[in-house]
Amino acid sequence: MDLASLTVTELREQLRTRAASPLEALDAIERRIAAVDPLIHGYLHRDLDQARALAASADVSLLLGGVPIAIKDVLNVRGQPCTCASKILRGYVAPYDATAIARLRAAGAIPFGRTNMDEFAMGSSTENSSVCTTSNPWDLTRIPGGSSGGSAAVVAAGEAYAALGSDTGGSIRQPAALCGCVGLKPTYGRVSRFGLVAFASSLDQIGPFSKTVRDSALLLNAISGQDPQDSTSVAQPVPDFTAALGSDLKGIRLGMPKEYFIEGIDPQVDAAVRAAIKQCENLGAEIVEVSLPHTDYAVAVYYILATAEASANFARFDGVRYGHRAANPANLLDHYGRTREEGFGPEVKRRIILGTYVLSSGYYDAYYLRAQKVRTLIRQDFTQAFERVDAIICPTSPEPAFKAGDRTGDPLKMYLADIFTIATNLAGNPGISIPCGFAAIEGAQLPIGLQLIGKPFEEAQLLSIAHAYEQSTPWHLRHPPLSR
Amino acid sequence: MPSPTLDVRYTAQLARINLSEEEIATFQSQLDHIIQYVEKLKQVDVSGVEPTAHAIPVFNVFRPDNPRDWFDATTALSNAPRQANGLFSVTKVVE
Numbered sequence: 177m178d179l180a181s182l183t184v185t186e187l188r189e190q191l192r193t194r195a196a197s198p199l200e201a202l203d204a205i206e207r208r209i210a211a212v213d214p215l216i217h218g219y220l221h222r223d224l225d226q227a228r229a230l231a232a233s234a235d236v237s238l239l240l241g242g243v244p245i246a247i248k249d250v251l252n253v254r255g256q257p258c259t260c261a262s263k264i265l266r267g268y269v270a271p272y273d274a275t276a277i278a279r280l281r282a283a284g285a286i287p288f289g290r291t292n293m294d295e296f297a298m299g300s301s302t303e304n305s306s307v308c309t310t311s312n313p314w315d316l317t318r319i320p321g322g323s324s325g326g327s328a329a330v331v332a333a334g335e336a337y338a339a340l341g342s343d344t345g346g347s348i349r350q351p352a353a354l355c356g357c358v359g360l361k362p363t364y365g366r367v368s369r370f371g372l373v374a375f376a377s378s379l380d381q382i383g384p385f386s387k388t389v390r391d392s393a394l395l396l397n398a399i400s401g402q403d404p405q406d407s408t409s410v411a412q413p414v415p416d417f418t419a420a421l422g423s424d425l426k427g428i429r430l431g432m433p434k435e436y437f438i439e440g441i442d443p444q445v446d447a448a449v450r451a452a453i454k455q456c457e458n459l460g461a462e463i464v465e466v467s468l469p470h471t472d473y474a475v476a477v478y479y480i481l482a483t484a485e486a487s488a489n490f491a492r493f494d495g496v497r498y499g500h501r502a503a504n505p506a507n508l509l510d511h512y513g514r515t516r517e518e519g520f521g522p523e524v525k526r527r528i529i530l531g532t533y534v535l536s537s538g539y540y541d542a543y544y545l546r547a548q549k550v551r552t553l554i555r556q557d558f559t560q561a562f563e564r565v566d567a568i569i570c571p572t573s574p575e576p577a578f579k580a581g582d583r584t585g586d587p588l589k590m591y592l593a594d595i596f597t598i599a600t601n602l603a604g605n606p607g608i609s610i611p612c613g614f615a616a617i618e619g620a621q622l623p624i625g626l627q628l629i630g631k632p633f634e635e636a637q638l639l640s641i642a643h644a645y646e647q648s649t650p651w652h653l654r655h656p657p658l659s660r
Numbered sequence: 661m662p663s664p665t666l667d668v669r670y671t672a673q674l675a676r677i678n679l680s681e682e683e684i685a686t687f688q689s690q691l692d693h694i695i696q697y698v699e700k701l702k703q704v705d706v707s708g709v710e711p712t713a714h715a716i717p718v719f720n721v722f723r724p725d726n727p728r729d730w731f732d733a734t735t736a737l738s739n740a741p742r743q744a745n746g747l748f749s750v751t752k753v754v755e
Contacts, residue, residue, distance in 0.1 A: 528675050
């Protein structure tokens with residue numbers, strides 16, 4: 177048996193019964209990485225010696241005891257690089273653990289490997305990484321989605337049992353959809369953001385990538401809960417998210433938002449998502465049409481609020497306390513201007529400039545304040561829809577993975593790749609993407625993602641609905657055609 | 661409201677990012693396009709609507725002010741591009 181092909185749940189059983197050891201689990205992943213990562217380029221860095229030391233002393237009786245987990249390069253793991261795939265943080269070594277990482281460790285997991293991403297999580301294709309591009313395991317000429325493209329690709333390619341990512345406007349769900357794995361964005365406030373390099377603080381949330389819904393529930397069990405070091409983490413009780421798995425969909429009301437089934441959506445995606453909705457109906461769910469009338473404004477609101485928050489957050493990259501510093505600055509302005517010119521890539525510069533503009537004197541009310549008000553309306557859309565339904569069901573992405581290089585010259589077109597995921601971040605609700613079929617395009621089979629959006633802090637029900645659908649369909653059992 | 665007037669050269673100065681002439685030209689056309697797109701928010705009636713800053717409203721979060729172990733100076737300086745005498749070294753601010 178190749179351990180690397182196992183789910184976290186299956187691996188746990190192997191480790192718990194001592195049929196396999198944590199060292200064997202780690203070595204199996206390392207072998208798989210050696211075989212396929214030269215094609216995928218999902219990892220930026222691995223410290224095998226450090227991981228082997230942790231594996232040798234792992235307590236397999238714990239929730240994730242001895243399970244290696246890949247980490248997006250945006251989360252601080254003590255003693256490991258944390259570069260956000262940016263030149264400005266090249267050489268940075270995290271002096272502390274993010275809370276989500278500390279909690280993974282407390283559950284016995286081994287943070288192993290740094291996954292590629294769009295620089296500072298700004299992008300939808302992982303092409304904005306300053307290090308390398310990552311390939312989609314289902315078609316190496318296509319992008320894996322983004323910004324957590326590395327995490328999605330390594331899970332889909334079987335070179336990680338599971339991974340953590342971050343989702344500000346779809347950065348977990350969209351790459352999960354495009355790579356054919358499970359990706360969960362928890363409710364804003366469910367998981368502490370302490371130690372997550374901030375992009376847009378009112379939208380960022382950490383979440384898992386996995387091969388199955390059950391595995392995402394396990395990881396969420398480990399990382400959830402209020403944290404004194406993140407004042408926006410919420411004092412909600414953390415249930416066992418695996419407990420509700422296995423129930424059927426009888427009595428569940430699923431809302432189909434008409435604004436998410438629009439012209440311009442890929443016909444194969446549309447057909448697969450409609451078939452998935454039919455399948456949920458077969459499983460006992462009642463399908464209700466709902467309306468989220470302000471959907472069309474979500475991308476515009478997002479690119480004002482997220483860039484505004486980023487422009488403030490990124491003031492910390494000043495070449496003083498950490499990161500790149502320009503050589504021989506003539507004065508302080510030169511120091512800042514050149515440090516940031518040399519350190520940031522084009523997309524990061526564009527967004528900082530846009531964010532600076534929408535916050536600047538004379539434009540604040542017209543852009544930032546107005547966007548915050550429309551955000552209120554988008555939230556109200558969800559609140560009203562959830563008075564009638566338990567979850568919303570829709571596509572994760574309007575299309576399957578596109579070709580590398582297709583959109584790099586047109587930022588607005590790239591932004592529209594997140595059209596179905598962004599509103600969830602603005603409203604704060606949890607959302608999950610699970611595989612729901614494949615699109616046949618140019619000889620490749622490209623995964624399609626089904627998005628389920630839940631009520632705030634109702635991840636248990638959301639996961640239970642996703643699990644019921646997943647277990648009744650074969651999609652999660654298919655693997656990309658990489659040599660095993 | 662006048663038509664969009666994002667001046668990339670000026671705004672990049674505010675953001676403390678030097679740009680090449682080529683970048684200024686590229687960004688200007690790309691950001692004009694994006695600003696044009698976000699202008700669609702002007703169509704929305706927001707009269708009487710309160711702004712949302714955070715999706716899950718949480719106010720006045722306190723925790724006990726107890727001392728605890730955290731970074732020592734060596735750790736805090738471990739990523740500094742320049743340091744001297746156990747301090748961050750900065751570019752001269754005053755003459």
